[in-house]
Amino acid sequence: MTTTFQPPCRLLMGPGPINADPRVSRAMSAALVGQYDPAMTGYMNETQQLYRQVFRTHNEATLLVDGTSRAGIEAALVSLVAPGERVLVPMFGRFGLLLKEIAERCGAEVHTIEAPWGEVFTPEQIEQALARVKPHVLALVQGDTSTTMCQPLEGIGALCRRHGALFYTDVTASLAGNELRVDDWQIDAATAGLQKCLAGPSGSSPITLSARAVDKIMQRAHIEAGLRQSSDEAGHAQPIRSNYLDLSQILKYWGPERLNHHTEATAMLYGARMCAALLVEEGMDQAIARHQLHGQAMAAGLTAMGLELFGDQQHRMHNVVGVYIPEGLDGEAVRRCLLEDFAIEIGTSFGPLHGRIWRIGTMGYNARRDCVFTTLAALEQVLGLFDVTVPAGEAVRAAHRIYSTSTLQDTPHA
Amino acid sequence: MTTTFQPPCRLLMGPGPINADPRVSRAMSAALVGQYDPAMTGYMNETQQLYRQVFRTHNEATLLVDGTSRAGIEAALVSLVAPGERVLVPMFGRFGLLLKEIAERCGAEVHTIEAPWGEVFTPEQIEQALARVKPHVLALVQGDTSTTMCQPLEGIGALCRRHGALFYTDVTASLAGNELRVDDWQIDAATAGLQKCLAGPSGSSPITLSARAVDKIMQRAHIEAGLRQSSDEAGHAQPIRSNYLDLSQILKYWGPERLNHHTEATAMLYGARMCAALLVEEGMDQAIARHQLHGQAMAAGLTAMGLELFGDQQHRMHNVVGVYIPEGLDGEAVRRCLLEDFAIEIGTSFGPLHGRIWRIGTMGYNARRDCVFTTLAALEQVLGLFDVTVPAGEAVRAAHRIYSTSTLQDTPHA
Numbered sequence: 138m139t140t141t142f143q144p145p146c147r148l149l150m151g152p153g154p155i156n157a158d159p160r161v162s163r164a165m166s167a168a169l170v171g172q173y174d175p176a177m178t179g180y181m182n183e184t185q186q187l188y189r190q191v192f193r194t195h196n197e198a199t200l201l202v203d204g205t206s207r208a209g210i211e212a213a214l215v216s217l218v219a220p221g222e223r224v225l226v227p228m229f230g231r232f233g234l235l236l237k238e239i240a241e242r243c244g245a246e247v248h249t250i251e252a253p254w255g256e257v258f259t260p261e262q263i264e265q266a267l268a269r270v271k272p273h274v275l276a277l278v279q280g281d282t283s284t285t286m287c288q289p290l291e292g293i294g295a296l297c298r299r300h301g302a303l304f305y306t307d308v309t310a311s312l313a314g315n316e317l318r319v320d321d322w323q324i325d326a327a328t329a330g331l332q333k334c335l336a337g338p339s340g341s342s343p344i345t346l347s348a349r350a351v352d353k354i355m356q357r358a359h360i361e362a363g364l365r366q367s368s369d370e371a372g373h374a375q376p377i378r379s380n381y382l383d384l385s386q387i388l389k390y391w392g393p394e395r396l397n398h399h400t401e402a403t404a405m406l407y408g409a410r411m412c413a414a415l416l417v418e419e420g421m422d423q424a425i426a427r428h429q430l431h432g433q434a435m436a437a438g439l440t441a442m443g444l445e446l447f448g449d450q451q452h453r454m455h456n457v458v459g460v461y462i463p464e465g466l467d468g469e470a471v472r473r474c475l476l477e478d479f480a481i482e483i484g485t486s487f488g489p490l491h492g493r494i495w496r497i498g499t500m501g502y503n504a505r506r507d508c509v510f511t512t513l514a515a516l517e518q519v520l521g522l523f524d525v526t527v528p529a530g531e532a533v534r535a536a537h538r539i540y541s542t543s544t545l546q547d548t549p550h551a
Numbered sequence: 552m553t554t555t556f557q558p559p560c561r562l563l564m565g566p567g568p569i570n571a572d573p574r575v576s577r578a579m580s581a582a583l584v585g586q587y588d589p590a591m592t593g594y595m596n597e598t599q600q601l602y603r604q605v606f607r608t609h610n611e612a613t614l615l616v617d618g619t620s621r622a623g624i625e626a627a628l629v630s631l632v633a634p635g636e637r638v639l640v641p642m643f644g645r646f647g648l649l650l651k652e653i654a655e656r657c658g659a660e661v662h663t664i665e666a667p668w669g670e671v672f673t674p675e676q677i678e679q680a681l682a683r684v685k686p687h688v689l690a691l692v693q694g695d696t697s698t699t700m701c702q703p704l705e706g707i708g709a710l711c712r713r714h715g716a717l718f719y720t721d722v723t724a725s726l727a728g729n730e731l732r733v734d735d736w737q738i739d740a741a742t743a744g745l746q747k748c749l750a751g752p753s754g755s756s757p758i759t760l761s762a763r764a765v766d767k768i769m770q771r772a773h774i775e776a777g778l779r780q781s782s783d784e785a786g787h788a789q790p791i792r793s794n795y796l797d798l799s800q801i802l803k804y805w806g807p808e809r810l811n812h813h814t815e816a817t818a819m820l821y822g823a824r825m826c827a828a829l830l831v832e833e834g835m836d837q838a839i840a841r842h843q844l845h846g847q848a849m850a851a852g853l854t855a856m857g858l859e860l861f862g863d864q865q866h867r868m869h870n871v872v873g874v875y876i877p878e879g880l881d882g883e884a885v886r887r888c889l890l891e892d893f894a895i896e897i898g899t900s901f902g903p904l905h906g907r908i909w910r911i912g913t914m915g916y917n918a919r920r921d922c923v924f925t926t927l928a929a930l931e932q933v934l935g936l937f938d939v940t941v942p943a944g945e946a947v948r949a950a951h952r953i954y955s956t957s958t959l960q961d962t963p964h965a
Contacts, residue, residue: 139597139828140574142821144582145590154814157583160554165818166576168558169568169752171896176559183553203754204618204795207813211795239794332814338583340617340754340816378792380653381618381625397901399621400568400746402754404579405819407556414553482585487811 147476150512151484151498152282152457153310154332154339157408158502161337164411165404172400180410181391181401187413188343191312191335191421192327194319198346200391201409202382203402206309206330209342211239212382213305213326216354218274220244220375225272225302227251227258229288230281231488232307240276243378248272254489255448255459257288260296267300274303280311280454282333283488285447285496287315287454294323303350309333312343313416314428314456314500325350331412334428334456336501341402341409344384351388358385423545428455430543431499431509434536438513439497441535442520442527447494456500459486461493463525468492471519479515509536561890564926565898565912566696566871567724568746568753571822572916575751578825579818586814594824595805595815601827602757605726605749605835606741608733612760612798614805615823617816620723620744622796623756625653627719627740630768630798632688634658634789639686639716641665641672643702644695645902646721654690657792662686668903669862669873671702674710681714689716694725694868696747697902699861699910701729701868708737717764723747726757727830728842728870728914739764745826748842748870750915755816755823758798765802772799837959842869844957845913845923848950852927853911855949856934856941861908870914873900875907877939882909885933893929923950 149155170176181200188199202209214236218224224245226237229252240247248270252258267275275297280287290306297304305326308317312327314334319327325347331337346354357377377383381399390398416424432455436446439460447459462468468485472495475481484496499509513532520527563569584590595614602613616623628650632638638659640651643666654661662684666672681689689711694701704720711718719740722731726741728748733741739761745751760768771791791797795813804812830838846869850860853874861873876882882899886909889895898910913923927946934941 139601140825140832142578142581142825142828144584144594144821145588146582147584147588149583149585151585154583154586154817157818162580162818164556166580167556168560169563169571170558170561171563171565172568174559174561174890174896180558187553204622205813205816207795208618208622211793215793235794242790242792242794242797244792330814338816338818339814340819376656378656378658379625379629379796380649380656381621382793382795383656399619400744400753402619402752402819403568404571404576404752404822405754405816407558408818411554411556414556418554476588482588 146480148481148503148508148511150503150508151482152496153498153500155336155498155501155503157338158336158415160415161408161411165408167407169403173395177403178395180406184406184410184413185391187410187417188345190417191343191413192319192345193317193321193421194345196319196345196347198351198388200344200387201406202342202344202387203399203405204342205339206328206342208382209328209330209344210236210307212384212387213328213344214239214276215243215379215382216357216377216384217303217305217326217350218243218245219357221246222273223248223270224274224276225266225270226276227263227266229257229284229286230254230278231283232278232281236276236278236307254284255286257286257449257452260292263293264296267296267302271300272302274305276305279306279308279317280315282310282457282496283486283490285453285457285459286449287311287452289452290317290324291322298323303353311454313421313424315454316425319345331409334500335412336415337408337412341405343409346384354385358383425455426545428500428504430539430545431504431506432456432458434509434539435497435499435512437539438509438532438536441531442513442517456504457496457498459494459496462495466523466525468495471523474519474522475515478519481512481515483512506540560894562895562917562922562925564917564922565896566910567912567914569912569915569917571752572750572829574829575822575825579822581821583817587809591817592809594820598820598824598827599805601824601831602759604831605757605827606733606759607731607735607835608759610733610759610761612765612802614758614801615820616756616758616796616801617813617819618756619753620742620756623742623744623758624650624721626796626798626801627742627758628653628690629657629793629796630791631717631719631740631764632657632659633771635660636687637662637684638688638690639680639684640690641677641680643671643698643700644668644692645697646692646695650690650692650721668698669700671700671863671866674706677707678710681710681716685714686716688719690719693720693722693731694729696724696871696910697900697904699867699871699873700863701725701866703866704738705736712737717767725868727835727838728918729868730839733759745823748914749826750829751822751826755819757823760798768799839869840959842914842918844953844959845918845920846870846872848923848953849911849913849926851953852923852946852950855945856931870918871910871912873908873910876909880937880939882906885937888933888936889929892933895926895929897926920954
């Protein structure tokens with residue numbers, strides 16, 4: 138019957154979404170309060186304070202966009218980029234392509250540079266493009282799960298200031314699993330999601346904006362009253378094209394004015410708040426080290442199984458590893474067997490990597506020793522069923538060696 | 552400590568959001584599954600089938616937009632309305648103003664007609680405006696909580712076809728509490744939210760689109776590949792300005808192609824699915840009759856207390872009633888006292904009604920006999936504390952009389 142509801146129990150070891158921390162799920166089912174209830178205002182303020190610690194920033198403008206991580210990306214770009222402005226998008230995977238696509242929809246003149254899938258950009262490559270394009274905004278993914286690569290961001294903010302650009306970064310897949318220092322790295326806007334290292338469900342997008350970014354957004358909002366529909370020729374004087382994702386309005390809803398915008402997605406806010414509270418309790422350095430440790434253990438286990446890892450391992454995200462599908466093997470059949478027999482999901486891939494690699498995540502609530510061992514053991518068995526020769530027990534032993542050298546208390550959830 | 556989380560228990564009797572049905576909250580905390588898990592695909596299909604029944608439609612294109620009800624509104628308008636096209640918005644409250652504002656952001660040429668707050672439009676008024684403006688799209692709110700009015704929609708669809716317009720309606724506040732027949736009434740697009748009569752939390756927007764609406768959206772999407780950024784002068788040839796809210800892409804994600812768009816907000820989908828499942832189990836006619844009954848009981852109780860109701864009672868939404876604040880009384884002080892001493896929230900109001908009326912809702916999980924009696928009893932006591940003379944016990948007796956004449960099984964949740 139439709140009102141009884143019991144989803145199957147899966148271990149989600151793909152590139153996200155992953156299993157939510159049970160404390161996040163419980164928070165989401167807590168009693169709802171009204172939109173202007175003093176308790177609600179308190180939760181909104183706490184959420185802002187918690188995400189400042191997650192993003193490592195003092196930005197007053199740190200809040201949630203009500204939608205998935207993609208809503209946060211579009212909110213940042215539609216609010217920051219006026220039609221006709223230049224945006225530079227260095228693309229090293231599928232999510233760079235998404236930034237390009239969204240910036241085009243915002244009416245921007247988009248310029249791109251490309252790195253081969255499995256590599257990242259050098260600062261010199263980015264600086265050359267900044268000097269050539271002179272963009273109003275640089276839009277750069279930090280961790281692109283399509284390739285598992287993590288673009289180094291330190292120093293890019295300084296380059297952007299030198300070349301007069303605002304620096305936006307999409308940290309959906311990387312935040313809390315890889316280092317990010319919004320203030321130290323002079324990042325003007327960063328957006329995330331809950332469904333990766335934050336251990337929550339998709340549906341809320343934490344975002345932080347520097348004072349420079351807020352200034353530009355508020356100037357655009359200011360233009361609106363006077364110039365709406367009368368300035369299509371002058372690119373800079375066009376109002377923000379979205380209402381729902383207009384950060385100037387959302388900022389006034391979260392700020393001291395508390396101006397009504399949409400009805401806050403209360404249950405998602407409860408969940409997003411808990412995601413950050415758990416990270417802050419654990420400590421951001423510890424959370425990142427935990428993701429690094431379990432990612433290393435997974436990679437070592439896969440290698441010991443005789444599989445080859447994909448891409449530049451020096452620049453791999455901590456929380457997801459790409460691994461080549463053995464020659465001649467039907468990767469989707471293996472994934473189906475893992476799901477049906479072991480209830481474990483690992484990721485497929487798309488674009489140029491489709492059919493060539495699997496992507497295996499160790500993130501959020503599933504960045505745990507037992508998840509790594511269980512996944513390696515299951516994959517070894519399933520490869521055996523498919524007549525792939527795998528050295529018995531080597532994967533788990535290799536992961537064990539990684540853990541034995543670590544002093545990290547690696548499963549804080551246990 | 553921030554990781555312990557215990558929101559206060561409130562009875563939310565304002566114009567929404569309201570308390571979620573516990574079965575919806577429980578569904579939202581169920582185990583997450585992957586985005587392309589066969590179970591997830593099944594839940595998406597079930598959700599579509601359930602919302603067809605809620606909307607009373609056979610529209611294949613019936614699905615969820617991942618965001619609050621406002622995201623659904625903007626998805627409909629940004630996808631349906633090309634820049635430069637004419638949109639007619641008959642406004643009879645705050646949410647008509649919102650439709651106007653969003654349509655303007657979409658680049659539309661917006662024409663409005665206005666009804667005084669507390670009234671609705673006659674079909675003749677709407678037809679005259681249709682004939683004069685010749686809009687591409689008529690955008691009309693069904694239930695506007697700012698005024699508590701419910702615009703009759705029957706017959707408007709036929710007028711729109713006669714005048715060559717698509718008919719979009721925002722049913723966020725009215726769906727499942729007031730009659731809506733999408734197919735019979737020839738509605739081309741309708742969008743809703745969970746936080747009113749659907750008994751869920753804000754954060755997901757059910758939407759349905761007629762074949763005519765889908766055709767137009769798909770034509771616009773088709774244009775994109777060839778003409779992007781090259782056709783700003785020809786209004787009709789401009790691509791959809793949003794990626795996140797582009798219904799052509801979202802339709803392909805929900806349809807048989809299952810093309811990847813954003814990562815579905817899984818927990819919100821679980822909740823939205825359960826909202827519809829509970830309504831379908833109850834029966835739509837029964838759900839609407841339940842809202843009507845409890846709204847009548849609340850209105851009768853308030854009247855018996857000596858308070859005056861706001862607006863045209865023949866066209867009041869079943870699920871919310873506006874009531875004048877007695878002369879000289881500080882309405883906000885009364886609301887604070889109700890919240891602090893009785894943990895009951897009733898609604899303030901805005902615009903021309905600010906400080907003049909309270910808005911009291913009986914909707915979703917709170918369209919229940921005990922909620923009505925408790926609210927009336929508490930309000931009677933609080934008015935007494937504020938030295939307003941109220942006939943003792945008359946409100947509850949009047950509500951009792953309403954219930955005694957009804958054969959409805961009025962509290963299906965109990």
